[in-house]
Amino acid sequence: MSDHGNATSHASPQAAHQTHASDATYWKIAVILTVVTAVEVWTYYATFLRPILAPTILVLGAVKFALVVAYYMHLKFDSRIFSGFFLFGLMVATATILAFIALFKGLW
């Protein structure tokens, strides 16, 4: 997208402004989030999709999660150090969930 600038520049107030997307981009993301949420709910009620319901819902949820983090939380444009802090916590959380499921659901 052309409406954002150098993510690592902090030399001036103008540069800091450029690390964020434009209002038009925010509205576009909101429309996409709305559509994906509608598809999620439709998937829940679509009986023919029952066999692949869980992976479909997880993928759609991941898309929404990534859009909010990248654009609304500005991680796409911000320093990678911030991404590192967040992704570390996210990975520990995911590993905890998977480990608990493996241990308690008899997969280990």
Added chain:
Amino acid sequence: MSATHSATAHVDAHGAEHATATGLDHRKMLWWAFLGSDCMFFGSLIATYLVYKGRDTVGPTPHTTALGEGILNIPLTSVSAFVLLMSSLAMVLALSGITAGNMRKFRFWILMTAILGSIFVGFQVYEFTEFYQKGLSLGGNLFGATFFTLTGFHGAHVTVGVVWLLSLFFWSFTGRLTQANAINVEICGLYWHFVDIVWIVLFAIIYLIP
């Protein structure tokens, strides 16, 4: 500052100058570290919910099983999920307003964010009340214990966020919040978007996956 530890003068969007080793705002750094730790907090609660999922011996249960009809109200929760998503849009527009020095735009959207957040909390109070009347409680069964703990902590996060948003709204009239310290709005926004992404996960795991 020693010669071996060179610092970069960081001028943020608000004119405040801070010397930091990375050139990044240390308040944002701290906040991202907090959000990473909050991921682990909710990760542990989600892990507990998933471990106990489907192990109830008595109802009510989330989805229809041999123990009875499902208790979850998907249409209602879909609307509340949409409301919280739209509050994230309002939040970024509020930040956009204050970074551009447009306080009128900031006040409108920050108030809109707080209102949408309050509506979400209202939906949750209604849902909790309805579930309680249908026999679901913290001590009743595994689903009740894990559901109320998980969504209750999320609701508490949202409530704290609404108070924070309203504080920013009122401080903008007193001169305590101006374009010069818009970083305070950005940090509040990070927190607000975080509660939004947690709900994206909870909505999928609790409500949409039987």
